[in-house]
Amino acid sequence: MQQRPAELSVLIPPNSAKELSKSHRARSVGIGRAHAKAILLGEHAVVYGAPALALPIPQLTATASAGWSPHSPDGPRDMSLTMTGSASRPMVTQASESLRRLTAEFRATTGVSDRLHLDMIIDCAIPPGRGLGSSAACARAVVLALADLFDRQVSRTTVFDLVQTAENVTHGRASGVDAMAVGAAAPLLFRAGETQELPVGCEGLFIIADSGVEGRTKDAVSLLREGFLRHPGSQESFVRKASQLTDEARHLLAAGRPEEFGSRLTDYHALLRTAGLSIDRIDMLVEAALAAGGLGAKMTGGGMGGCIIALTRSWQASEVTRKLHEAGAVQTWVLPLRGLADDAS
The missing domain is CATH 3.30.230.10 (Ribosomal Protein S5; domain 2)
Structure with a gap:
């Protein structure tokens, strides 16, 4: 105790x-x-x-x-x-x-x-x-x-x-x-072990929603690795697609193109879901954020539970947050893009 x-x-x-x-x-x-x-x-x-x-x-x-x-x-x-x-x-x-x-x-x-x-x-x-x-x-x-x-x-x-x-x-x-x-x-x-600050040229908000389900990172890592072993070439395909989406997203974020950036978030969630790393509660939250006008949404972190992150315009944030709670989110947090951009400058 x-x-x-x-x-x-x-x-x-x-x-x-x-x-x-x-x-x-x-x-x-x-x-x-x-x-x-x-x-x-x-x-x-x-x-x-x-x-x-x-x-x-x-x-x-x-x-x-x-x-x-x-x-x-x-x-x-x-x-x-x-x-x-x-x-x-x-x-x-x-x-x-x-x-x-x-x-x-x-x-x-x-x-x-x-x-x-x-x-x-x-x-x-x-x-x-x-x-x-x-x-x-x-x-x-x-x-x-x-x-x-x-x-x-x-x-x-x-x-x-x-x-x-x-x-x-x-x-x-x-x-x-x-x-x-x-x-x-x-x-x-x-x-590859190196970091650099990420320019942010967009306005809007990130909303993080907690599914209330504890994620299982080790299980998710093992599940993905086992899938790669069962299906030759799947690891290369997964990494190639993930790299493409991530590279496109960082350029869109810097260029101030939030709608296209948001679509990359949603596409990345589809990649993780196809790999078996999402759960029904997470998928419901992603769908709720998109249905409420979110520009993009995905699971964030290791998977098998945890949180989602959604991108929304500031004037839609209240509705997106409300719909996320209706869909089962136990708590939410908001990160303004403008603040992130100021911190990065």
């Missing part, structure tokens, strides 16, 4: 400076933050070398607090984890394993030799299993909290590598898109 915040033990620094590494003095508490993300196009294909487009979702955040525990380590474990927000018990168990691995890697990478027990508290407003980067955001927040706690300067590359350590435990083979996007200030083009 999770502790309520009021029941958490007070975080205190070690009693003796001798317990700290000689070259650094640690703070009593370190804080780190990250945010959610959404994939516009490129899911799954990005693992096979195709490009992907990703958006930051700044209103959904994860904050980590790292401090010293007054208790001794319990056997080989040297970190305690408490998660607040909507995390389920299985998610906390899974996160505990990946973040413990991340913490050990952080110590090794940054030369922290102290073996003092740590208390890690994560407050995550990003719903898990929805393709919004919850696990990557928590991991990034933890890396930054540890860097703050131990007074270490960590490069962008080091942060990425450490987040990937946790993501590979959580999801298996992680593409790296989430690890990059949860720290981005602007939309990104991700290709």
Whole structure:
């Protein structure tokens, strides 16, 4: 049973400076933050070398607090984890394993030799299993909290590598898109491990709708891989089509052609649905967004549940949102394109 915040033990620094590494003095508490993300196009294909487009979702955040525990380590474990927000018990168990691995890697990478027990508290407003980067955001927040706690300067590359350590435990083979996007200030083009800011020349709104069904990324990845093995040539066809749609979409987004950009979103959803990666609830939300006047809509993330993302003109957003809730969306969020364009400039 999770502790309520009021029941958490007070975080205190070690009693003796001798317990700290000689070259650094640690703070009593370190804080780190990250945010959610959404994939516009490129899911799954990005693992096979195709490009992907990703958006930051700044209103959904994860904050980590790292401090010293007054208790001794319990056997080989040297970190305690408490998660607040909507995390389920299985998610906390899974996160505990990946973040413990991340913490050990952080110590090794940054030369922290102290073996003092740590208390890690994560407050995550990003719903898990929805393709919004919850696990990557928590991991990034933890890396930054540890860097703050131990007074270490960590490069962008080091942060990425450490987040990937946790993501590979959580999801298996992680593409790296989430690890990059949860720290981005602007939309990104991700290709072959490299990123660049994505120009946005359109006006309108992205609406993200939560189906209420937890996605199963590992199952979706396995399903797609098995399909590729059963049907020779299908992997090349899938990656080629995904790359074409993604490349076209990024140019249309930059050129200010929202209707054509929206059609690429819908076409990409059809590609994922044909591969068996969607579910009825997701398809219903996509159809509801389009029927209400949306310019395009698709699932976002690993699939088998999770969220959809729809593009709409600003004056149609209320109707699209209403229809999404009528079709079963449990919550929605809005990202204005103008704001994204300003951030990217």
